[in-house]
Amino acid sequence: METVYVEDQxxxxxxxILSSVTDKTILFYGPMGAGKTTLIKALLKALGGAQxxxxxxxxxxxxxxxxxxxxxxxxxxFYRLExxxxxxxxxxxxxxxxxxxxxxxxxxxxxxxxxxxxxxxxIKIIDENxxxxxx
Numbered sequence: 001m002e003t004v005y006v007e008d009q010x011x012x013x014x015x016x017i018l019s020s021v022t023d024k025t026i027l028f029y030g031p032m033g034a035g036k037t038t039l040i041k042a043l044l045k046a047l048g049g050a051q052x053x054x055x056x057x058x059x060x061x062x063x064x065x066x067x068x069x070x071x072x073x074x075x076x077x078f079y080r081l082e083x084x085x086x087x088x089x090x091x092x093x094x095x096x097x098x099x100x101x102x103x104x105x106x107x108x109x110x111x112x113x114x115x116x117x118x119x120x121x122x123i124k125i126i127d128e129n130x131x132x133x134x135x
Contacts (some may be wrong), residue, residue, distance in 0.1 A: 001135040004126065007038070013133070014042035020135055023117045024100065027107035030123030035131055036105045039123065040075055047072055047101060060090055073101035078109035087113050 001020045005013045017026075026043075028036040049064045049072050062075045074095050081087060087110035096102065096115055107114055124132040
């Protein structure tokens with residue numbers, strides 16, 4: 001799947017992504033400011049998340065639930081990792097063993113530990129308001 005979109009189309013793009021992926025683990029590749037967190041927020045909303053998504057840059061991982069309190073997703077931001085083994089220190093293997101959505105920003109920082117079936121999503125900045133995603 002390859003799609004070009006502007007931010008006001010993000011909810012429709014999120015629905016399209018969710019109907020296209022073959023795995024609940026999605027790896028988000030793209031430069032700083034590409035809109036990875038914004039897209040993850042839209043995905044959480046489309047999945048029925050009770051909380052507004054935010055970047056877990058300082059905590060590395062955020063946990064999200066449905067309105068009913070059921071675990072919905074984990075959102076990792078590995079930007080600050082200096083060595084990929086730090087991902088193991090936060091319990092990445094345990095998170096990945098759960099049957100829930102997992103969204104990982106900057107996955108290249110922990111490449112050795114990513115599940116083989118994970119879906120790679122690449123975001124390219126076209127201009128200030130336009131992005132291109134490739135699954």
